[in-house]
Amino acid sequence: MSHLLEINKLDVKFDTDEGRITAIDNVSLTLDQGKVLGIVGESGSGKSVTAKSIMQLNPGNTIYNDNAEIIIDGENVLKFTSKNDLKKIRGGKVSMIFQEPMASFAPAIKIGSQMVEQLMIHKPLDKNEAKNISIDMLNRVGIADAEKRFNQYAFELSGGMRQRAMIAMALSTMPKLLLADEPTTALDVTIQAQVINLIKDIIKEFNMGVIFITHDLGVIAQVADDVAVMYLGSVVERGPVNEILKNPKHPYTRGLLNALPDINNLDAPLTPIPGNIPSPLERPTGCVFRTRCPNPTHDCREGNIEMGLIEISSGHWVDKCCINCG
Amino acid sequence: MKENIVSVNNLSVSFDYQENFLSKKQKIRAVNNINIKIKKGSFFGLVGESGSGKTTLGRAILGANKISSGNVIFHDDDRDFDLTTITSKEMKEYRKKAQLIFQDPYAALSPRMTVRDIIAEPLEVMKITTSREETDERVRDIAAKCRLNLEHLRRFPHAFSGGQRQRISIARALVSNPKFIVADESVAALDVSIQADILNLLKQLQQELNLTYLFISHDLSVVAHVCDIVAVMYLGHIVEMAPSRELFSNPRHSYTKALLSSIPSVDPENKSKAIELQGEIPSAMNPPTGCVFRTRCPNPTHDCKEGNIEMGLIEVSPNHWVDQCCVNCA
Ligand SMILES: Nc1ncnc2c1ncn2[C@@H]1O[C@H](COP(=O)(O)OP(=O)(O)OP(=O)(O)O)[C@@H](O)[C@H]1O
Ligand SMILES: Nc1ncnc2c1ncn2[C@@H]1O[C@H](COP(=O)(O)OP(=O)(O)OP(=O)(O)O)[C@@H](O)[C@H]1O
Ligand code: SF4
Ligand code: SF4
Ligand SMILES: [Mg+2]
Ligand SMILES: [Mg+2]
Numbered sequence: 001m002s003h004l005l006e007i008n009k010l011d012v013k014f015d016t017d018e019g020r021i022t023a024i025d026n027v028s029l030t031l032d033q034g035k036v037l038g039i040v041g042e043s044g045s046g047k048s049v050t051a052k053s054i055m056q057l058n059p060g061n062t063i064y065n066d067n068a069e070i071i072i073d074g075e076n077v078l079k080f081t082s083k084n085d086l087k088k089i090r091g092g093k094v095s096m097i098f099q100e101p102m103a104s105f106a107p108a109i110k111i112g113s114q115m116v117e118q119l120m121i122h123k124p125l126d127k128n129e130a131k132n133i134s135i136d137m138l139n140r141v142g143i144a145d146a147e148k149r150f151n152q153y154a155f156e157l158s159g160g161m162r163q164r165a166m167i168a169m170a171l172s173t174m175p176k177l178l179l180a181d182e183p184t185t186a187l188d189v190t191i192q193a194q195v196i197n198l199i200k201d202i203i204k205e206f207n208m209g210v211i212f213i214t215h216d217l218g219v220i221a222q223v224a225d226d227v228a229v230m231y232l233g234s235v236v237e238r239g240p241v242n243e244i245l246k247n248p249k250h251p252y253t254r255g256l257l258n259a260l261p262d263i264n265n266l267d268a269p270l271t272p273i274p275g276n277i278p279s280p281l282e283r284p285t286g287c288v289f290r291t292r293c294p295n296p297t298h299d300c301r302e303g304n305i306e307m308g309l310i311e312i313s314s315g316h317w318v319d320k321c322c323i324n325c326g
Numbered sequence: 327m328k329e330n331i332v333s334v335n336n337l338s339v340s341f342d343y344q345e346n347f348l349s350k351k352q353k354i355r356a357v358n359n360i361n362i363k364i365k366k367g368s369f370f371g372l373v374g375e376s377g378s379g380k381t382t383l384g385r386a387i388l389g390a391n392k393i394s395s396g397n398v399i400f401h402d403d404d405r406d407f408d409l410t411t412i413t414s415k416e417m418k419e420y421r422k423k424a425q426l427i428f429q430d431p432y433a434a435l436s437p438r439m440t441v442r443d444i445i446a447e448p449l450e451v452m453k454i455t456t457s458r459e460e461t462d463e464r465v466r467d468i469a470a471k472c473r474l475n476l477e478h479l480r481r482f483p484h485a486f487s488g489g490q491r492q493r494i495s496i497a498r499a500l501v502s503n504p505k506f507i508v509a510d511e512s513v514a515a516l517d518v519s520i521q522a523d524i525l526n527l528l529k530q531l532q533q534e535l536n537l538t539y540l541f542i543s544h545d546l547s548v549v550a551h552v553c554d555i556v557a558v559m560y561l562g563h564i565v566e567m568a569p570s571r572e573l574f575s576n577p578r579h580s581y582t583k584a585l586l587s588s589i590p591s592v593d594p595e596n597k598s599k600a601i602e603l604q605g606e607i608p609s610a611m612n613p614p615t616g617c618v619f620r621t622r623c624p625n626p627t628h629d630c631k632e633g634n635i636e637m638g639l640i641e642v643s644p645n646h647w648v649d650q651c652c653v654n655c656a
Contacts, residue, residue: 018485042517043488099515144609148352151345159511160376160544185514188376188544189588190603215517216545218590242594259519261547263589266571270522270551277487 004209005031005054005072005177011065012049012058012233020063021280023049025233025288026307031177034203036210038224038241040217040256042277045230047213048099051179053078054211055096056086072177092122095175097183099213101162104169105154112150115169122173137168140198142191160186167195171202178210184219196223217260221245226315229253232277232288234307239316249318252289287321328401331506331538332364332387336396339382343611354610356382358562359396361639364506364538369529371549371570372542373585374559377610380542383559384508387540388424389417400424400506422452425504427495427512434495435483442479445469445497454502464501471531472497489520493527500531510542521545525552546589550574555645558582561608561618563637568646578648580623617651 012024115134138146141164163186184192228238237250255273275292286303309317339357357379385391398409428434455461472493513521557567566579584601605622616633639647
């Protein structure tokens with residue numbers, strides 16, 4: 001069976017005043033229908049840029065490598081040039097829930113009008129049908145008095161309501177592929193559970209594939225089938241969620257799990273991964289994590305390590321240098 | 327010395343909702359008759375349902391929202407600011423004392439300004455410093471406290487990661503030397519490692535600079551770790567308030583219990599301990615009579631269902647306050 005989404009050898013660079021920044025370095029991922037791929041990783045590790053690459057939403061200063069492929073339904077979206085091609089992905093086959101809800105709603109248009117408009121672009125519906133579907137979705141994401149909220153502007157909603165309205169809008173088109181970038185950060189845990197259940201129901205109902213970006217490892221544990229861990233533009237470890245969370249191999253993955261505040265032990269200090277993330281302008285040679293690794297070898301320190309994932313047990317991939325790292 | 331830095335007394339804030347020009351105005355009751363006192367030097371946590379009024383309460387304390395009834399008093403060492411009657415001249419003074427740390431470290435920082443200029447801007451806008459040298463000194467000083475180095479100050483924000491950007495936002499909020507900080511979801515956008523780092527920084531600055539925080543967050547594990555006292559909001563009301571350890575080990579209100587049970591576990595096999603809330607999510611335009619939680623409460627009594635319950639906090643053990651109806655709720 002072919003994959004719903006296949007990313008092969010993707011590099012993404014940005015031209016900036018201060019030089020060329022490498023945001024994504026040699027990333028390969030696959031996602032099947034009906035599955036959830038979680039992406040976790042440090043701020044600035046390239047999670048959002050990866051998602052935006054799939055939608056071709058990166059800005060004008062973006063440079064992709066020539067041999068990269070992002071294949072959806074057998075077509076390489078990186079080769080799409082015409083508006084019509086792009087329309088197939090944006091909001092058609094693919095929907096995105098953006099990390100910044102404020103940026104996704106125009107400030108001077110009521111949220112309902114925006115939902116209806118976007119739904120009518122992608123589905124053959126009349127205004128009334130689109131309105132009913134939108135209000136129903138607002139209800140399903142837990143917004144009370146949805147008919148009234150439908151008539152409000154984004155600034156009149158609380159942070160979490162805005163986020164839910166965005167989720168409702170993205171789900172209402174029933175995409176084949178949903179890119180959810182930190183979709184539940186603004187929600188309390190009871191509403192979060194409800195929204196996650198809704199997304200799971202819709203996955204089942206429509207056999208949708210989802211990329212779920214979050215820094216909340218608890219959420220990952222509850223929604224994802226597989227997880228990819230990113231650091232400074234590279235996927236350093238990936239595999240089935242259970243395996244990665246219970247048997248992490250890469251020191252960065254271990255560091256993330258270790259930094260998690262434990263609600264059952266309030267006396268434990270909060271333990272960040274020591275050191276700072278290098279600026280993207282000063283990307284380390286060799287292993288990207290070596291400036292912060294607790295146990296680098298001599299070769300690691302010298303930058304002599306070559307990166308690349310290998311499979312150490314069924315479906316569990318880790319950077320080859322790190323199979324035995326301490 | 328005064329014990330409290332902020333007193334919120336019977337505070338209500340509502341907004342108008344109008345379907346169109348012709349229809350009748352309705353009220354959204356965002357904050358409903360709230361009483362809290364924030365002790366000087368405390369890390370005061372505010373958690374609760376999305377849309378329950380946390381941001382509105384924080385903004386009201388900062389003087390950024392109108393107050394519909396009740397009052398908010400800020401107790402400075404030598405004087406009080408009454409936010410209900412504050413003049414625009416006093417407001418200028420008050421802005422130096424009470425600051426907000428933004429949620430989104432990306433949106434909050436202008437991409438066209440250097441980090442130095444971003445941090446210096448409040449000093450210039452509030453006319454706190456009188457010379458460039460003085461400004462530079464203040465900026466360098468607070469940047470060092472937030473662990474940003476001199477080289478960072480010359481650069482533009484896009485060259486920084488989320489964690490470093492959040493340190494820049496914190497430096498900007500602290501440069502005017504405030505005493506009280508509202509941190510509204512300030513670590514929500516950060517991964518767990520950077521989050522831990524920023525929280526340690528906030529704690530350390532609290533000691534060094536004698537700060538008081540109102541810390542609004544959905545991340546209950548974080549709140550449990552950093553806050554001394556926590557208030558839980560539901561539909562405009564505070565339904566429970568207690569010292570952190572007490573609240574997390576001995577929650578009394580049904581909503582608090584449901585909330586604590588829903589923290590997602592990092593163990594993928596552990597899926598089922600959450601108390602699922604059924605029933606209709608009530609609206610702030612038309613809140614239930616009696617107990618506001620009754621439409622979703624797992625175990626309402628007959629009186630609860632009829633709306634005969636009167637709300638109001640009572641103290642069930644030292645400093646542990648819970649809605650009176652819910653002292654014994656299951
Ligand atoms: N338009 C751009 N121009 C220059 N650099 C950019 C641009 N967009 C992103 N970057 C850089 O690319 C890197 C990856 O950013 P990205 O937004 O993907 O991170 P992220 O993993 O989503 O982080 P977070 O968890 O903070 O959202 C960062 O260093 C960022 O500063
Ligand atoms: N400017 C405004 N105009 C109209 N209604 C508003 C405005 N600001 C807030 N509200 C309403 O007040 C209520 C409380 O919102 P608030 O933003 O305080 O919630 P919150 O607890 O911070 O939620 P979240 O956790 O989702 O951020 C909501 O019903 C919201 O729609
Ligand atoms: S390759 Fe070396 S530096 Fe990199 S994570 Fe492994 S041990 Fe650490
Ligand atoms: S007062 Fe009644 S309805 Fe309200 S939380 Fe307690 S038991 Fe439930
Ligand atoms: Mg991102
Ligand atoms: Mg809020």
